[in-house]
Amino acid sequence: MPQMRWDRLLSSERSRVSAKRSGDIRSEFAKDYHRIISSASFRRLQDKTQVFPLDRGDFVRTRLTHSLEVSSFAGSIADTAFARLAEDHPEITPQVRADCVEILRCAGLIHDIGNPPFGHFGEYTIREWFSDNLPKLTCRGKSVYELLTPQQRADLENFEGNAQALRVLTRLHFLVDENGMNLTYALLNTIIKYPVPSTGIDKKSGDIRTKKMGYFAAEQPLYEKITNSTGAVGCRYPLTWLLESADDIAYKTADIEDAQRKGLLTYTILLTELTSPQLREKCHTAEELELLEKAAGMLPHYLETAKERGMPSTEENAVQNFLVRVQSMMICAAAESFVRNYDRIMRGELRTELLADSPARTLSDALSDIAYRYAFNSKEILRIELSVSEMMNCLLERLSGAALRFETPQEKITDSKLISVISENYVKICRAGWSSEGTEAYSRLMLVTDYVCGMTDGFARQLFRELRGEISG
CATH class of the missing domain: 1.10.1510 (Hypothetical Protein Yqey; Chain: A; domain1)
Incomplete structure (x- = not known):
């Protein structure tokens, strides 16, 4: 395929054109950074665990501290790599180098922003629950499994926090309008690690691009708009390689340190x-x-x-x-x-x-x-994961039932009450997808994953207790 070019890759295009204010000398990517660190979605990472779910120790890493480390490492890798490349590649100008470093620092902050509570085990639990339960669910009296397209089913059965991150940043984080944080396309393309839909997953291919999915069916039109803007059509965006390395370095070394501090x-x-x-x-x-x-x-x-x-x-x-x-x-x-x-x-x-x-x-x-x-694989973690599995399964079961029944003839008295605790913006996005029976069922279940993934560990635990009738005084 044709070689990608930095004049297109570093696209500052956004879904909504932002007005330029006189006196603001920040680059478009510096503006992204400031939007991220002041967001509630970013702050929630402080109560989401990295490895040790429900840990109360003040030294074990959270998603927030992990993201800060990845941001730092990604910027350092980019600065080192592009300094070397500039010696033999005239297209690597000082501005290109500076922009790449800035983008990667931003990407490090948001790469885990779509992950559910309780670390990666939360992701596994969501996949497993939908794989086991999709055939049992109904919407307006019809089988959800039959209503969904193969891609929609695969989205849920292969749920991926990376794909959810794109959804959070471009749709769920409602600040001004339906465009989320309205970040630059260069930054959004950087966090899309896998340039394939859920139906394109092929873990045996030996190709890192098809290891997991990069976007949900609901965001596919946006994904195509982003890659058409940057020129990375069908390819992994170049800066994504550096972000992935920074993530690997951060968690591989942090896991060793945390394990030692925990006495494991x-x-x-x-x-x-x-x-x-x-x-x-x-x-x-x-x-x-x-x-x-x-x-x-x-x-x-x-x-x-x-x-x-x-x-x-x-x-x-x-x-x-x-x-x-x-x-x-x-x-x-x-x-x-x-x-x-x-x-x-x-x-x-x-x-x-x-x-x-x-x-x-x-x-x-x-x-x-x-x-x-x-x-x-320690006994402590395995015991905690059993507890987390019980919590997540309960939340998914209760929320999925309510999401599929509310505002239908099958609605139960408690369904509307449970839906009322979900963000009005999330529910509005859900309703916007009711253009057909299939997209309605899909949107209703995406409402569930949107709500669950927005939870912190502490909130998920509290809601689980409340649903079981353990009301605190």
Whole structure:
């Protein structure tokens, strides 16, 4: 396909034209940043967990702290990569470099804004509930499963927080009108990680673009408008590769730190894992082995330094310093991979993540594996997830029933009461989709996911208790 060009990719177009005010010298992307940080949708991330649902500790990360880290890392990767590219690519002007850094800092802040409460487990629960229950649901006496198109069914059965983010930013965050935050198309395209609909998912293809869906059927016309503006039609937007790397670096290192602070992973276990012969054998290149050995060697170095300085928690201090250094190494690896694959990225031909095509591949995979075995698969997390599953299933069942029955002959007395607690804007958007029996059923169920995904962990827990009759005094 033709090579993408930065003069189109950095589109400052918005769904609604914003009036320019005299004296405002901010770039369009700086305006995006200010819209984001002052939004209620962004603030809600402070009560959404990253890994440890319902945790009350003040050191475990939330979606907000994670998003701030991703924003910082994404900007750093972009600055490093585009400084290198500018040496040989005249199209990378200082303004292009500055705009890309600004866009990625914004994208880092909003990349998780569509995620439901209780971490990724909340996503899994939504997918599982709809997969199990769609055939049982009815709307106006007809089977919902039969009313929905294959894409609409797949949207719900493969629910994806990334796709919900696009919906939140462009539709649900009602500030001035129906255009949501009215962000630039360059920024919106950056957060669309997967340029395919739910019917285009192919996890076995080996192509990162088809791993998940990037947008719901309801937002497909907007997606097409965005990509026609930026020129990234059918391709992953170039800056998305950098955002993905920043997200990977942030959560892989944070999960290790949080697991250690929770007492699920010790310094000794981490060192043993990183120096195991089995891990060394997974290195495909000498560069991968060299980087892995360098990273592992920093742990005892930082432990000795902590002892020399008389730090109170030497092992904890060593792991923290090790992770900071690893973040730096992975940022450089991601930037170098972007530079090396630049031409393929601009032609829409790259198929794998940047870190998977870098000397940091083995180290990156190892951090994910260690976090999974010692944190995600711990008895504490498994017990919490059972509790979360009960809460989410209850909310989805009660809300779906009410959403499918309200303002129909089948409405129950409690349905209108439950719908009345949902944002009037969400309900208005739902009603706007009642142009046919199929789109009506789809819009009613999207109202459910919109409401649930807008909940914080604390609000979801409180509503669950209230629906069970546990009314607080």
